[in-house]
Amino acid sequence: MTDTHVRPVPVPDALSAPFWQAAARHELTLAQCAKCGEVTLPPDVTCPHCHTTEPDFAFVPVPGTGRVRTWTVIRRSFLAGFENPFVLVDVELDGHSDLRIVARLLDGADVPLTIGARVAVEFEDIAPGVAVPAFRLEHGE
Ligand SMILES: [Zn+2]
CATH class of the missing domain: 2.40.50 (OB fold (Dihydrolipoamide Acetyltransferase, E2P))
Structure with missing residues (x-):
């Protein structure tokens, strides 16, 4: 049975999991590209700034x-x-x-x-x- 009064809960994937882990600690983070140092949100498979396919994001608190x-x-x-x-x-x-x-x-x-x-x-x-x-x-x- 589905409870229609319950808010949907975000379902983290591998990319966004660190963002939601920080959120659980009430900390807002942005994804910082390891290649160019620019930040983005939400994290994507490529960096929107330098277009690397291996952004290896670190989640930095803001x-x-x-x-x-x-x-x-x-x-x-x-x-x-x-x-x-x-x-x-x-x-x-x-x-x-x-x-x-x-x-x-x-x-x-x-x-x-x-x-x-x-x-x-x-x-x-x-x-x-x-x-x-x-x-x-x-x-x-
Ligand atoms: Zn980048």
Whole structure:
């Protein structure tokens, strides 16, 4: 029997496993190419910067702060386990303007949002040993 109220849990593969292991410790990491030193997310089989097929990624922790690039309000989710409505933000991480990370905003669907608003990563523990990144607005700037 399938419980339709349970959120789907990420299924790590060999490439992404270190990212999810760090997430479980509430640590946001980016995949750093061993060949060129550039970072990417999510890790792919090739490095998007130098195109090596052996990027041998190391997962380096980042502070997880950034700015809202854009957002959308999800009023009807195609996935179970989400309380609607909720907000997905597209975040530009500090120092990594070429990366985008899309995640839930934990401040609720009615919070006033502006492009460029400061956010910081937090993690939602959704199953034993499984946490997913999300963001929360930083206040008092
Ligand atoms: Zn590279």
